[in-house]
Amino acid sequence: MTAAARLRPEPRRPGSTTPRARHAPQPTSAVAAAPAPHLADPAAVAAATDGQVAIVQARLLEWYGAQGRDLPWRHTRDPYAILVAEVMLQQTQVDRVIPKWQAWLAQFPTLTDLAEASRADVIRAWQGLGYNLRAVRLHAIARAATARYGGQLPSDLDALLSLPGIGRYTAGAIASFAFEQPVAMVDTNIRRVLSRVFWGTPPTASPEPAAREVQALADAVLPQPGPTAYAWNQALMDLGATTCRAQQPLCLVCPLLGVCRAQAGLPHLQPAGRPATAAGRRATAAARPRPKQPPFEQTDRYLRGRIVDAVRALEPGQVLARRHLAARLPAHTPDRLDRLLHALAADGLIGLAPNGSIRLPS
Numbered sequence: 001m002t003a004a005a006r007l008r009p010e011p012r013r014p015g016s017t018t019p020r021a022r023h024a025p026q027p028t029s030a031v032a033a034a035p036a037p038h039l040a041d042p043a044a045v046a047a048a049t050d051g052q053v054a055i056v057q058a059r060l061l062e063w064y065g066a067q068g069r070d071l072p073w074r075h076t077r078d079p080y081a082i083l084v085a086e087v088m089l090q091q092t093q094v095d096r097v098i099p100k101w102q103a104w105l106a107q108f109p110t111l112t113d114l115a116e117a118s119r120a121d122v123i124r125a126w127q128g129l130g131y132n133l134r135a136v137r138l139h140a141i142a143r144a145a146t147a148r149y150g151g152q153l154p155s156d157l158d159a160l161l162s163l164p165g166i167g168r169y170t171a172g173a174i175a176s177f178a179f180e181q182p183v184a185m186v187d188t189n190i191r192r193v194l195s196r197v198f199w200g201t202p203p204t205a206s207p208e209p210a211a212r213e214v215q216a217l218a219d220a221v222l223p224q225p226g227p228t229a230y231a232w233n234q235a236l237m238d239l240g241a242t243t244c245r246a247q248q249p250l251c252l253v254c255p256l257l258g259v260c261r262a263q264a265g266l267p268h269l270q271p272a273g274r275p276a277t278a279a280g281r282r283a284t285a286a287a288r289p290r291p292k293q294p295p296f297e298q299t300d301r302y303l304r305g306r307i308v309d310a311v312r313a314l315e316p317g318q319v320l321a322r323r324h325l326a327a328r329l330p331a332h333t334p335d336r337l338d339r340l341l342h343a344l345a346a347d348g349l350i351g352l353a354p355n356g357s358i359r360l361p362s
């Protein structure tokens, strides 16, 4: 079955059908030169998409071979090391993850080492990465995989998905990046790139295409076999991180210029009425009414992070009296602190003693 045959005919999306037909730059391929497919016609979509898929694959893989990022987790096929990288990268930028990933693997070199560590040590080791719940999730995955699979992560997608805390993206990343299986996965970058390239989704599309729809597209355009799929998945991530950026895609230097159905960064393809200059766009954005957000220091997320930081700084065996903790926190009421403490305890990030003192979980 061809890639196009596996593609469902995509639904019409606002703004997705006309820009290339109206404004196509100098055609650089048979796909770009062909008339824009009428998206209500599955045969036309299939015909255009087959040619487009082949060109996109070839160009993106060539670009990745020349310009792919040299990231340390791309030098290993250890599923555990890749799991750690993927969990860290979910909400933290690459530059901050690199030294933390290296330090983590020095402290917990194997899945079994992590499973045997105390929860307190795991939370301490996560310091500086934020979103501490990820440390608890990683620890739980290590313990479950050690109990079920003798300290190894399985290569099978369903077996990976059966582990607590592993979702479709992470399972796909392990299957592809550790075991070089021809498996597609969708994260924020991949969703943006694929939906722009094949559907022409404009940069401000609202709502964004659903993850399920984009997963079907990712499955359909995945090259075979596994090693090629590995490079393809990494290339999509790199293109999304460096070129096909969320706000200002760099279409003029993109390897997919001419075969992408969005090419949203080209000035003459900007939606009608968009201010032409950066200053104009800033003024328009500033004038736009926004829902009022509380300062970050007043959010639950901030307070949760400060509470975990406070107990993380304790010596092993030490506890923190609630009144001392309360004195360090801004803008909270006793009820709010109660709620946050109980939520953190339920998440496994702190331990609460009957007298109200706080410690790291054992």
Ligand code: SF4
Pocket (backbone or CB within 6 Å): 193, 196, 197, 243, 244, 245, 249, 250, 251, 252, 254, 255, 256, 257, 258, 260, 261, 262, 263, 264, 265
């Ligand atoms: S950077 Fe532009 S041309 Fe490249 S994939 Fe994104 S929208 Fe398409």
